[in-house]
Amino acid sequence: GFARIDHHRALRKGFPEVVYCEGKTDEQAAAILVRLCERGDGPVLGTRASAGVYERVRATVPDVEYHPLARVVRLMRGVDSPKGHVLVVCAGTSDLPVAEEAALTAEAMGARVERLVDVGVAGLHRLLSHLDRLYEARVLVVVAGMEGALVSVIAGLVDKPVIAVPTSVGYGTQFHGVTPLLSMLNACASGVGVVNIDNGFGAGYLAALINRLGD
Amino acid sequence: GFARIDHHRALRKGFPEVVYCEGKTDEQAAAILVRLCERGDGPVLGTRASAGVYERVRATVPDVEYHPLARVVRLMRGVDSPKGHVLVVCAGTSDLPVAEEAALTAEAMGARVERLVDVGVAGLHRLLSHLDRLYEARVLVVVAGMEGALVSVIAGLVDKPVIAVPTSVGYGTQFHGVTPLLSMLNACASGVGVVNIDNGFGAGYLAALINRLGD
Amino acid sequence: GFARIDHHRALRKGFPEVVYCEGKTDEQAAAILVRLCERGDGPVLGTRASAGVYERVRATVPDVEYHPLARVVRLMRGVDSPKGHVLVVCAGTSDLPVAEEAALTAEAMGARVERLVDVGVAGLHRLLSHLDRLYEARVLVVVAGMEGALVSVIAGLVDKPVIAVPTSVGYGTQFHGVTPLLSMLNACASGVGVVNIDNGFGAGYLAALINRLGD
Amino acid sequence: GFARIDHHRALRKGFPEVVYCEGKTDEQAAAILVRLCERGDGPVLGTRASAGVYERVRATVPDVEYHPLARVVRLMRGVDSPKGHVLVVCAGTSDLPVAEEAALTAEAMGARVERLVDVGVAGLHRLLSHLDRLYEARVLVVVAGMEGALVSVIAGLVDKPVIAVPTSVGYGTQFHGVTPLLSMLNACASGVGVVNIDNGFGAGYLAALINRLGD
Amino acid sequence: GFARIDHHRALRKGFPEVVYCEGKTDEQAAAILVRLCERGDGPVLGTRASAGVYERVRATVPDVEYHPLARVVRLMRGVDSPKGHVLVVCAGTSDLPVAEEAALTAEAMGARVERLVDVGVAGLHRLLSHLDRLYEARVLVVVAGMEGALVSVIAGLVDKPVIAVPTSVGYGTQFHGVTPLLSMLNACASGVGVVNIDNGFGAGYLAALINRLGD
Amino acid sequence: GFARIDHHRALRKGFPEVVYCEGKTDEQAAAILVRLCERGDGPVLGTRASAGVYERVRATVPDVEYHPLARVVRLMRGVDSPKGHVLVVCAGTSDLPVAEEAALTAEAMGARVERLVDVGVAGLHRLLSHLDRLYEARVLVVVAGMEGALVSVIAGLVDKPVIAVPTSVGYGTQFHGVTPLLSMLNACASGVGVVNIDNGFGAGYLAALINRLGD
Amino acid sequence: GFARIDHHRALRKGFPEVVYCEGKTDEQAAAILVRLCERGDGPVLGTRASAGVYERVRATVPDVEYHPLARVVRLMRGVDSPKGHVLVVCAGTSDLPVAEEAALTAEAMGARVERLVDVGVAGLHRLLSHLDRLYEARVLVVVAGMEGALVSVIAGLVDKPVIAVPTSVGYGTQFHGVTPLLSMLNACASGVGVVNIDNGFGAGYLAALINRLGD
Amino acid sequence: GFARIDHHRALRKGFPEVVYCEGKTDEQAAAILVRLCERGDGPVLGTRASAGVYERVRATVPDVEYHPLARVVRLMRGVDSPKGHVLVVCAGTSDLPVAEEAALTAEAMGARVERLVDVGVAGLHRLLSHLDRLYEARVLVVVAGMEGALVSVIAGLVDKPVIAVPTSVGYGTQFHGVTPLLSMLNACASGVGVVNIDNGFGAGYLAALINRLGD
């Protein structure tokens, strides 16, 4: 076969292998997802998945979900009731798909997730009027494109870990996300860990691992 | 000779040629500055000047000033009493030399200049407790290294032009100022014009031109 | 909802939130624009808007305009008669969309705007025969692709603020606008503030803020 | 003065302002550190500090420590007995200064820290023979130069958060740490958050925040 | 004609000119391939070839093969029975096309080729359970996208030459293969030679030259 | 020995091998230069040469010259009286060393060379008042740092070949000459060939080859 | 109108304005070309022109030519019989469009042009067997993609100016022509001037200017 | 201690751990080297070693060698008489230190090594007059700075593996070796594997592994 599924991963990492569907045909992606669904009794996750992948998986696994904005295929089998408190904050409307990928991933890993959207720095009062929500979280995922200044502002306000996700939202010298990535890596406030551009999955995963420590 | 001074510049641009002393020997830089001092009855400015340049100029022109932090040689001849209101804001202690170069330049061009220092985003309250000073300015120069988020925050609060100056303060992926430069070019708030990395001179010059419009 | 409109912005910044339509669906963009039109009695601006966005907005707001070259949706409600003098200069025919975005934005903010087009440095006499027009402006927006040398030439001639807009017009090492951006940041003439590549909106906005100071 | 200390930070962030001494004179750095020592009853930290800074601080604050390898000045006042379990892993001998900066920071924030050094991927058995130590940690800081592959290998083995620190150890296309940075951002294993090149401080800080959640 | 075939190459290099079909029309590519097939009695290879090229060649040369995954057109004329042992290892399912291009090339040059797929570092046990296959090879081709850490791990385990092929599989800061390229050039383990991104052909060619030395 | 002098070069290229002294010890550089002087009856050139190299050569070859600004060692043996007309133009005082390296090289190859210095675009009248000198040249070498706009302006005015030399004069985003290099490669005016950053030698050499065509 | 044609250019530069059709609509490009054809009695050139542009121009100007490979629209009105000798050399079949743009441009400027194609360095004998053709030329245009080594080899053999044109032919780290551009700028052989990536027009133009000097 | 020597490496990789001395103190480097010398009966190698490291090792291990040009410390204990044939070719005099590091490494691994120096492409006859030496080698290491064209030329002539080493010799856009690196990765001739900039060690190591296959 074309794939060697890492069935051992749930044991080792506390969560089964997640299928990155981009660069695979719909058939390949669906086949791997179905195998994962059929074999285990835990959750299954596919990212960057087209509706076509979802249709193919649903034919065999009726209880699978599809989240078109985030392009996530998800099976919530064996997931306990949500625990802890992950807050996913996003700067602008266009960052929503990435933010949602993060939220859906963290949920699949058992986290209770809240969302706070469109609170970018251009209108700071929108953020400052939700300080309480920032303070309540156990770990924060901050998703921002353009120049990514939201991360610095939030990390300056809370005493919890902040996972920063740069997005490719912008143009010209935004360089498809390089600008907020650099901005986040150099945030003048402390307590920030950064993931790859548009990597909502990675941020949600890391946030969920951190969130579990507080249980 | 090695230089063809643009004596026409004061007429054309409203300010005489400014001498960029880096890459010139102390002798060359001083010679050009002395010629400018002797010829005109207006102000003279030299940037990136060593104390050695200053010593040489002072031998001939006793009323010349030297500002070691900003490395500026300045003669305030024929400068009217300061007018308008340029506010120079800087994020951290290490950004001071660049901020000071901006302030000294704007002053030489007749602007009244105020300074607000060490109000970086990591401790937002330091900035928010000076909102009134931000609101009073006619034009703002914002100087920041690290990720430069201070520009976005300030530009989101005021309705005046903001001149953004990225500095090379930082390390690693700060890339000698590239990170705040990109950040400022992509600021989610509007009304921002950006100058070269560490170019306090350019920012002060532009701010003074803008400041004059309000007279 | 997917958006948290910053209704406070007109108070704070002197102009309401502007909708950047790229990366939003036509439906999303139109919905936000309609909400802004319905709520306020001031101008409304949408940039990077397709004709589809316009059609949707016009269904509810009949007096909205569409400028296809600049891809701008605009409502000139509550805009006073134009004041001051912003001059938008552009180097080549292909830079027109960006130049027009700048001009339309400045107009929406109350500025009187003039245009001077296709006066690139390859044929310098085209520019030199319009020196009077350069001298009359209160603030200049200079839009150029290729190597962007027009900015240095103009800034060397006038004593007013110059807002420089690099465009992505060119190929190969023009790197989608990086070359004129760098060129403008390093202009040997003083008094230049730079905005992001193809950011006509940002330049027009900043020019209008500066223009207001002279009223 | 030249600095506006953020005395509010311990309340807001759970740890007082940390002094980044690079780009400050020894006198400036020492003065700020002394003010922080004198004012609070909590810990004080200075990074990238020369021995000269230390000497100056010790004159006033005798119980201050100096760690020459990491270039850290530290006062462990008011720090509870170490809790939790942060494991700092480093790939090669030359990565030690950065690893040590991380460890000292986390300790100052109350974490119990263990170290595992010179276990780079070129000799994988060195790492595999310490799997138990990897499994015991609550959060891991992995410090690596060259190509940074150690992060992917470790993150593939544990189910805990991994903070990845690229170092500038290497030459040529290592590009002063850019290569391991990119490598870590693209790690094929999940659960990784990345900090700036050579930013041991940032990694230790984040690890300590995460470590606290498990208390 | 538009091409000057290097018919001398088989003599000089031990293998005839290989046709890189990208950037040529199907007609051009097929015409050159047919000329090569008709003239010599040795193997013929075309890379990055569409099915359309294949159809055109097959019309004249019935025994030509097509490998759609690798996009290779191949004629195995005059190839001796496979000798030696080249092992092509690939990290993920999406790297298969490049790995297959390498394998098909080496085979055309007379090498015996084995394949080991989907053994990326995220699940290290998949690789470690095939150590014997690694040890048996005379030369290894390692194909990996994402961060390319598989190369360092394998090169640390074997005492044979490793040819490393970075692929463009990934997103964001993977920069279309730049990240694994840099990673492989800086591998902390020795004995690695790197080829261009996605250059399966070049890796297979080099591996076959090396493999011949052991005959 | 450590060098294999290309004595055949004068025949093949019309000028003997030129010694690039950087990266060689003074002893090595001088030894090669002396060998060239002793063997031929033509000119000899050494670039990037320290005074130490010169001293060593002069001990054996008394008629050798040294030009400290350009760091050129030169022997004008067998050079005919200057012919044709190469004009070397330079933008600022700091570009002089590179301009001089170009001029000295072209002279050694038999060209008559004129110089026009400090005529940068910031004060355009300085250039426009020398149009006649531009028009008289057979080929022009234009040397500029900062943003290099001088090349576009000159190439728009003359109908002769322009050799453009970017210099590393500037700071921040001038990136050690990358900005004027890009600017020159994208000059909107035609008839421009570009050489490496600070490569006065290469520009002078090419200009001299072109100049010979007009004899 | 949208364009300000530089009718003065033929006088100033010895050749009328050339229309760069990319980024203009077919209608715009054709309208400008027709205006140039109707007004002057000299040649007219349009580059990067689609067949649609040609059709539109031909409707009014029947004797206009179209060269689809090079995408050039050309009117050879008033061009004298070809003079001198420009040799256009190209490395591979895929570089032909750029080479042809160069050749067509030089011809329109009155040069006699010869072509030598597919003589890349991978099969050096193809080039060495045409040394006589290299020696006969007055100026050479060398067009190459991949790594562009052909330029160094040719410039090492001839004593005439070499205009180097990097092309975007290649993949991965060829970076759309950046690799041969850098290679050509750093050619170890002298006498090379470089133009922008894929800029056949610029190379042909410069070669024709140089060629004229020998008349 | 600060180092965890990989004593198992000789078994696994066929050669003991090599000490990279840069970034270690002389004391650290010497201590590790002495430990390796004392423990094994095989060869020991230290790269990038200062004379100070050598002095310290020699105090304990009298038969250790030092090669100042290559900065290599070497103990040839237990090395069999040289076998096979590795040819190290270098383009210019300044590339010698890297070439020598390669040669010394391959010798330490048992290879018979020949050297061919200063045969760069600018004077091709120097190379072509040594074709026989190229043809005799089993594997070639080609070391070149500037644009690195030598690799393409040689790889087009031989049917043996070529290990390409870019060096940082050059200036401006040579970018400390990036230009020849890119050039070598995109060589139009086949059979090339590339190592890091200035990595003579890596090239010699790989060449020796390949050379062994032919024994």
Ligand SMILES: Nc1ncnc2c1ncn2[C@@H]1O[C@H](COP(=O)(O)O)[C@@H](O)[C@H]1O
């Ligand atoms: N959106 C995503 N971004 C980054 N990594 C992902 C993403 N989705 C899945 N992954 C990881 O990529 C690996 C999939 O590799 P593959 O063998 O190509 O399916 C899995 O082990 C996941 O940990």
Ligand SMILES: Nc1ncnc2c1ncn2[C@@H]1O[C@H](COP(=O)(O)O)[C@@H](O)[C@H]1O
């Ligand atoms: N610190 C500075 N940064 C940027 N430009 C400067 C600076 N100081 C002076 N300049 C400008 O650089 C030009 C000096 O060029 P030069 O002929 O080399 O002295 C002057 O015309 C100034 O406008």
Ligand SMILES: Nc1ncnc2c1ncn2[C@@H]1O[C@H](COP(=O)(O)O)[C@@H](O)[C@H]1O
């Ligand atoms: N293919 C080309 N590449 C670069 N420059 C060109 C090309 N074709 C025409 N040009 C130049 O670009 C200018 C056209 O600019 P525009 O006003 O946009 O038509 C002309 O002055 C030409 O000198």
Ligand SMILES: Nc1ncnc2c1ncn2[C@@H]1O[C@H](COP(=O)(O)O)[C@@H](O)[C@H]1O
């Ligand atoms: N000059 C060199 N360039 C690249 N790698 C080297 C060099 N010298 C030694 N090495 C490798 O670097 C590793 C040394 O790492 P360390 O533990 O820091 O001494 C060894 O395993 C060698 O394989």
Ligand SMILES: [Mg+2]
């Ligand atoms: Mg919004």
Ligand SMILES: [Mg+2]
């Ligand atoms: Mg501070």
Ligand SMILES: [Mg+2]
């Ligand atoms: Mg035009």
Ligand SMILES: [Mg+2]
């Ligand atoms: Mg080690």
Ligand SMILES: [Mg+2]
């Ligand atoms: Mg897989």
Ligand SMILES: [Mg+2]
């Ligand atoms: Mg000057």
Ligand SMILES: [Mg+2]
């Ligand atoms: Mg060919």
Ligand SMILES: [Mg+2]
């Ligand atoms: Mg030489």
